[in-house]
Amino acid sequence: MSAEQATALVLRTYDFSESSLVVTLFTREFGKIRALAKGAKRPKNPFDFALDLLALCRIVFLHKSTEALHLLTEAKLLRRFRVERSGLEGWYAALYASDLVNAMTHDEDAQPMLFDLLEDSLNRFQTRTRLKDHLLRFEWRLLSLTGHGPSLDACVSCGEEIKNIAATTQNSxxxxxxxxxxxxxxxxxxxxxxxxxxxxxxxxxxxxHAEALATLRLLGEDSDKEVHIPPSIYGELRGLLNQYLCHLLGQRPRMHDYLGYLAG
Ligand SMILES: [Zn+2]
Structure with a gap:
């Protein structure tokens, strides 16, 4: 049993007993871990209110190789994302995004790029502007980082190049x-x-529509350039990603029903 340090985002917390919590943490160094936080519900505890949902914290935990639950010994709050600045929509987007990370990752499979993506997206969700676009960008990149990025250039069955999509990435x-x-x-x-x-x-x-797929390709490009998704295309892409994610997960994501409330 070794003591490990990590930077973590709190994905979920459960009551374990009257005084303790089980927390699901997405760490940059170790991927997703689940840990017991003994005494976390007591007024004086070693976690200093760092274990709130979606908080970014620095943690120390005892790594147990034989059991599913590690033991959290320290947590220090680094940052709280003020997604409520975007109203309820900000919360919906943030909870949906963190829930997807929980559903699409395996325990202890480190994915620092996905960690950075979630942190960056939580940051973006703090401003109400273009919340929907930011969320689609997050989902599309999450798919690619978890190895589920769909093929847009070539037929998935025979490999033939699909030319229509390529045409739309140029000026129209x-x-x-x-x-x-x-x-x-x-x-x-x-x-x-x-x-x-x-x-x-x-x-x-x-x-x-090929135009919608071309927009997806732009979202996946590794640049900070903002991609504005026209409303006509947004509806189509939202529908496609909903269906694809439901298909991958075998069920609808937990926060799925709230997506309809998102403001532009
Ligand atoms: Zn084919």
Whole structure:
């Protein structure tokens, strides 16, 4: 049993006993861990109110290799995200995002880039502007970082390049505009676009405008450039990601029903 230090975001807390909590923490160094915080509910405790939902803290824990629960010995609050500045929508977005991280990661599988993405997104959720765009960006990048990023360039079945999507990433003159409104098949089970030949006989296939898929590709690019998602495309992308995530998880994410309340 060794003492480890880590930077962590609090994903969930449960009552364990009258005085103790079990916390699910997403750490930058070790990935997701679950730990017992003895005495956390007592007025005087070693955790100094750092174990609130979505708090960023520095922790020390005793790493137990044989049991599922580690033992949390210290937690120091580094930062609280003021997502309530964006009203209830800020909370919904933040809880939905942290819930997805919980659902899409395995215990003790370190993913520092995903940690940074969640921290950055919580930061963005503090301002009400373009909350929906920030959340879609988060979801799209989470999919790619967890190995579930759908193929947008080539048919997932035969590998043939899907040309319509490539055309829309350039500036749209009239011809390209027409092309970009064309529809592309997207396979939820295989996770990616399908050519018309491979579409036959496949289940769980939805059709999506090429323009919407091109926007997804922009969201995935590793740049700080803001991507503005037009309202007409947002609805389509929201629907696609909802279906794809439900398919991957085998159920709807816990906070899924609240997404409809998000302001632009
Ligand atoms: Zn194909």
């Amino acid at each position: 003159d009239d011809t390209q505009r027409k092309t970009s409104r064309s529809e592309v098949f997207f396979a939820l089970t295989e996770g990616g676009v399908l050519c018309p030949r491979c579409r036959a006989g496949k289940r769980a296939v939805v059709s999506v």
